[in-house]
Amino acid sequence: MDNLIKCEGLTKRYGKNAALWNFSVEIPAGKIIGLLGPNGSGKTTLIKSLSGILMPDAGKMEIAGKEIGTETKKIVSYLPERPYFSSALRVKDTLCFFEDFYGDFQRKTAEEMLKTLQIDTNSKIGSLSKGTREKVQLVLVMSRKAKVYLLDEPMGGVDPAARDFILKTILTNYNEDASVLISTHLISDVEKILDEVIFIKQGKMALYKSVDEIRMEEKKSVDALFREVFAC
Amino acid sequence: MEWKFTDDIPIYQQIMDIIKQQIASGELAVGEKLPSVREMALAAGVNPNTMQKALAELEREGLLYSKRTAGRFVAEQEEIKKGLQEELLMGYIETFLKNMAKLGYTVEEVVEIILKHEKGEEKDGQFN
Structure with missing residues (x-):
């Protein structure tokens, strides 16, 4: 079967610095x-490049055989580093947003998860703690029946129980x-749910292994290997 | 998440060991139907592919078997459970004796101490 995500020779520069340099991967x-x-x-x-909100300076990307654009956005569910909803919205408004924007959004699934988390859908986003806001965002993103989920630091601001x-x-x-x-960054937390890992170093692929x-081979955890490869 | 894993061994192998222990101890009964891969992965807090791999390996070793539509079961032969118990027992004994050898005890001494310990005499004997 064809690979779901293909990147070839991706390069993205910010001024003099290259954030990605000739980066290729097939997932x-x-x-x-x-x-x-x-x-x-x-x-x-x-x-961000894969989710279509950044244009790389060079290189090719495909998701499910399509170039990045409206068609891929339909099947890609993206969790940004920081939640983006206005603090004036209520949680239920964000549900409506997702329902309007994404045909694959399962409102019921989202509502059930919010209930488990004891998050009141009438609360204003602004009244929620940082960790709770992150949870709401993740619930929304994971409630889509997407083909690709791109999760940028999904556990950045939450406590260990919430990480689980x-x-x-x-x-x-x-x-x-x-x-x-x-x-x-929280490798030891995610390690057991991962199939494979990509190590990325100065915009280049350093390793792609299960x-x-x-x-x-290394007789050590991914966390331990990471600390070795990226030792300062 | 429920299951604890160590760092140096592939997770699927650790899952296999845990399930073997569960069969040996009877926590998983002979002939019992296992939950779905997904349910088990969730209970263990691991990737479903990893759980699938562990279960497939256990199946290859004959400890589990699949019925086409009904799911996956623990092997029905009592000998298999017996075999597992012995395998685990031997493993424990080996590690134990290795550790005792490190402390400078011979097998004979260890046996003697164990027997004493069982009788509740350890307090006025070896450990004072």
Whole structure:
């Protein structure tokens, strides 16, 4: 089967700095993949490029055989680093937003998850804590029946118990022919839900391997290997 | 999340070990139907592909079997459970004796101490 995500020779410069440099990768369907790298290594740039909100300076990208654009946005569910809803909105308004914007949004699923989290849909976004806002955003993003989930630091601001909830949410909601790309620093937390990891270093691919291979060959966890590869 | 994993071994192998223990201890009964891969993955907090791999390996080893539409079951033969128990037992004994050897005890001494310990005599004997 054709790979779900294809990138070839992606390059993106910010002034003199290259955030991505000749970056190529092919990602199959049905995998949960960790996008790991230190700060400023190009993780967010890659995710934003794939979600179609950044144009790379050079290179080609395809998702499910289509160039990045309106068609791919229909099948890509993107969780940005920071929640983007206005604080004046109520949680239920964000549900309506997603319902209007995305044909694959499952409002019922979202409502059930919010209920489990004891988040009142009448609350204003502005009245929620940072962690709760992140949870709302993740619930929305994971309630789409998408082909590709791009999650940029999904656990940045939440406590360990909520991290478990987030991991569970990801595991429960992605379907078998979808792929999930998760960028994160919290490697030891996500390691057990990952199939494969991509190490990205100064905008270039440093490694792309399955978690099992790393553990088998290196006799250490991905977290330990990461600390070695990116030791300062 | 429920299951604990160590760093140095592939997770699917650790899942296999845990399930073997569950069969040996009877937590998973002989012939019992297993939950779906997804449910098990969720309970363990792991990727469904990883759980699938572990279960497929266990199936290859003959500890589990699939019925086409009904799902996956623990093997029905009591000997398999027996075999697992022995395998685990031998493993534990090996590690134990290795550790005891590191402390400088011979197998004979260890056996003697264990017997004493069982009788509740350890307090006035070896450990004072």
